[in-house]
Amino acid sequence: MSKYSLEKILELMNHPSNIRNISVIAHVDHGKTTLTDSMVSKAGIISTKLAGEKRVMDTRKDEQLRCITIKSTAISLYYELDEQSLPQDSDGNSFLINLIDSPGHVDFSSEVTAALRVSDGALVVVDCVSGAFVQTETVLNQALSERVKPVLMINKVDRAILELQLEPEEIYQQFVKVIESINVIISSYEDEYLGDIIIGPTKSNVAFGAGKQGWSFTLNQFAEMYAKKWNMPKEKILKRLWGDNFWDPKRKKWVKTKKDKEGNVLERGFCKYVIGPICQLFKLVNQKEKNEKALNKLLNGIGVKLTNEEREEESKELLVTIMKKFLPAADALIEMIIYHLPSPKVAQRYRVQNLYAGDQNDECAQAIANCDPDGPVMMYVSKMIPTKKKGRFYAFGRVFSGTIKSGQKVTILGQNYSAEFPKKDRFITKVQNTVLMMGNKIEPLIKCCCGNMIGLVGVDDYLVKTGTITTHENAYPFKQMSFTVSPVVRIAIKPKKIQNLPKLIEGMQKLEKADSCVKCLIDEKSGEYIIAGAGELHLEICLKDLKDDYCKGIEIISSDPVVSFSETVTQESSQVCLAKSANNHNRLFVKAYPLEEGIINTIEKVNKDQKIYSTNNFLNTLTTKYSWDKKFVKKIWAFGPEQTGPNLLIDTTKGIQYLNEIKSACSAGFQSFTGVGVLCNEPVRGVKIEIKDVKLHADSIHRGENQVIPMAINSFYASELTAKPRLMEPIFLCEISVPKYISGQVYNLLNQKRGIVLSEIPKEGSNLVIIKSDLPIIESFGFNADLRSATQGKAFEQCVFDHWEVVEEDPLKEGTRANKWMKETRVRKGLEPVPFPLEHYHDKL
Template structure:
């Protein structure tokens, strides 16, 4: 191993063709962090003996305690590609900007942020558990970001030490994992990515045991046998996977089993059996081990010969098939450089004209082009109390300490510049992250990840950075998360005098976490919203440390959505001065259109004509209505629409802004329980407006329009929607009855799938309101044998009338209104003006 210095890394970073930006993604506990250790040891950043034990990228105390990654951790290092073959330093070096991502679904926003900054993904799958739901999710996210994947099938040691599988069983299990991963790739891959199919034959699939520090590709064994006379490495590599069989008696290859007792599958004979022999010799018979190692050309230190069992196996396998070198070679050979990747990623990430100077600079990865940096997350600085580094990617140009940059916040909308959206700041320090350490460098060129100091007071979560004078620059598109901040808790200070400290802690928490939301209810309560119980628990622990005060935590609160299931009659409302009337109706929005809006296929930034055409042709809208869509809500992007269907009415253009403001407020908090609206289409059908603009100002129109929207909602058979988790529970066959008994009390079971190896996966929809303490109860009932994963799936209609006393929905509405300090539910007669 050759350890490149910080100066070597900085020099290599200037050549974009020798840079690899990679995220490591997987389901929870599939072995990402242990494999990362092996790569760090191959780069000389840690001792080989510590690889798989230290978990160097778990930099937080709670990560070590829980045994899972909570935050994405970046490590930038140099790798001498040529030295792995010669053993001496060469000029064939690369820089690898690696991001180890969490696997738990609650922390998947960390994965989303990491994928935006990288060009390749190392997808890790447990060979026994297979491709789980979260693996599918992160792989789908990677392909959506046009990230090229390679696959590592991990924990192969379980086949030898735990399950004791024969060759054919092991091969079929590995083949199933590869095929399942490729099924996801085939479903979601982009044509611009070209061929993303992962196969052992072309080197894009590796097999590993991260805990013991060894891994191999088919090339590893093809090279081993190529030293024999007449063996072609490339030809043999192609025969070590699939239906290729070898008979040593005839010394011939066939594509089907000949029936001979000596005929074996190529993978089994030349890969699996040698592994099994070495491992069994390490565990059982050391006398047969040394001749076997001589035959394989494996040399180990003398002191290792005194070891036995797993310790001996680990040392020998690391010497024979070092995981770090195998994986880094795969990243270098099969994942794209920034110079290649940015050519096909630019139109997927850049929210500006695709033919301007910025788009061309991104496309060409131009270090001399205009500066454009995307900050995907804020990372707390361990050595500077209360400060944070802005961690991002330089897509074009170069940045150095002392540069003045224009910071465009994530609230910015093209075409309008609010005072709180754009700032000009000076970069105090420029560097790279190596775990929790900030390593200062002179400057960073495009194609690399970067950490910037001095911008934390103006960046919340994400931002786009450009040159200070670049007022016309486009921005990088906002991140789209696969989960939502669905679970909420209130927080308060035990000592009211500590409120300023609590507010400062909440501010830091919002900056540091990509997903968490903090806001104040009308009752004065401070609310934290997160993806799930574990995410909220971690956020609250962080808040206690950031605020440094004693905090009281309220009970968890489930959010709901308000919708309608029928079309309302036309309702009318009169302005406070009695000079204006608005006529409104509500009707359900097509569920397909709601999904299209939430997925980003239809939105406020679309060109009006093309959006109208899509609404007309795909969703059956009237041509006139499609062209008169005023806005989306809430927050200008939500799945509710306001349409102006007035005909021959004067002054509607002048009141548009006021009606839109009222719609945004009303869609943020509906009439039932001030929960956000979902899937409602409001029509402004008619209006009677005073001819004098003084009498139809915003003070008259906004409350009138909001009352009209609420009245239309009440008249259209309002309903509540509850959030659902998709529960995926991995459990041994023996504990399945306990899982069923617990689930049947809460929800319906969707699927029971046999994974083999005496394990099954049970899938079910679980209402979020029924999920509290579910994991603890499940582990208690199954004696810790069941491993559940809960991910937000969808919103489900509560099939009861919230206006009917005693109904389930009515009880939920009553509890929500009481918690929020609202009065009695208004009646339609109180809102609707009778003509």
């Protein structure tokens, strides 16, 4: 075991070629945190005996109690390799691995996004029995979209051997399925900058093992073992240990066919020389009293020596002891990470285009690409981590260029900063301290070179969730992260005693800062205090943190969870809608149209901080794929809400005098309209507003913003009401693993919950089936408990937000389900149960 040395870590931080920044990602309960224990123990931070049991990266009490990771946690690990075989670009044989253990539950996917933004590589962990689930695909897609290179760990191999008692050939076939499923996802991303990232055991970027037992291996390790034993080139052996390579003992040669000339079944190289001996070892240990001689012979053959105390251990403990000595998990993982994942010096060359919002030829972009320690400081803060001092936060992120120091004067560009309005969300301050995050501990630093993950003290007052920290006067910010989950589930809260309201509001502000996905809102009309999150579990954790940490000592009352809707239109407005300004000197004529789903998706895929209307690819898509008129495409005025949402405001007028003077006011009205629609003040989605005509007063004093903005909002509301408005509800993609013989119970439950079954796929090698279905989020509350009850606890579900779906019923027609939802939402927000009629917004000529 290595001895933990902070001095060596600090020294290596100045050598980007010997740094690896990685995130461990997986589906929930596939063994990320227990696997990470082995790497932490190898670095000398915990003992080898505790590896797999301590779960050192679960730093919260509720994580330990629930056995689930809730917040991503970073730690820096120091290792030394054999000097005889080092990566080409390395500077010596010492390496620093900055590792982040991320959550697997879909409700905490925003933590995965934040972790991947500051990583260059990803260790993807998959349970060899369960295989890749929907969340495995989600987190891998997140990694690839951030240009983060993956390697694979097939975990829980002990389950295949002990629980399922599979034969070596069956285990091999199970491995093949897992690898193929991961490669299918990878192959859908064609990125010339990432190069060939297809994984394969002969490339040594796939490991197999059992994190809880503390062992794993790559084929490279076995090839080296047999190369010494047989006195053959390692590369030649490596190729024989995977795929259709069978050993023919009679002819003493490798063949490609499964049977010899006499029809005898031959043993695959992987089964005979890799997994076969491991299975044999498991059997001998489990029956050690009967097979003591055979066990001792095998242990001598693999070079494992046991003490007298270890020999007296029970079979289960003895097996773990032997496997940790024979194939220590950290050795295989470190080999994969150091040899097959890039250093910051390599990765930042191709990641800079995805990261930096400015010109790729400017000084900051070049410094990021070169990982230049002498360039301007460019650091991205991906999340805020609460400190032990209540109410204060570490700004955690990565330094991409330059060297950041304690006491240094820096410029902070918040997540709402825009180069068009350079004074907004821009602050100049000093960094109080720089710290190294070590799980639940911190280590103080004097300075930090580029290529490293660090925490900053003293800048939390200027950041809400994320941001850019720089020393360059004209730097552009880093691009905002794109999350796979949305805060579509919400609860209303209030203090039991009204005098505690200021403390509650302050606590909500801190909660919002600490969580990338949570939104804390105050509805001015209803007076409600709202927390919005990704799902039931996410809201439960948020409420717990609010009560225990940010509002400690006050009693909080919370409502049942409710769902956020969206509003849309389903046809062209039945008439041109007119709205007049309050002074009756200006008139605006508009119509609303539904946007095609393809256009909506295209808009949503564009990074939020990009100016979408200047993105030529998007404009070309509108004209070529969707046959839009080029002259109107060039006259897109705004996207909304927040200038990024999937709604368009387009000027289709000709020869209107003074029109450019009201553009910003109309855009502001459009932002207001798309943020709170006419039906129930919910965000608008998939609506195009066309300005058909404008009548403006000749004197500019009569066409100011106070006249134009209310006029624009009224005209947009009127156009929505005349375009067959509908509610949209959020839909989960629900993946349920259940034994085939009780799958009928799942179908019945889904039917009750308005779920639509998309597919049912048998899981080979077991009696399980995987049922995929669409499940309305409004029906998902309590679904987990109902599913457990209906299947006697034998079904496991995972739900991830998938899409918005139009509710076909007319929300303005009494008695419909949509009308009920609209009224409930309006009453909850303190509005009248029914929206104002068309005449309230639409003026007559």
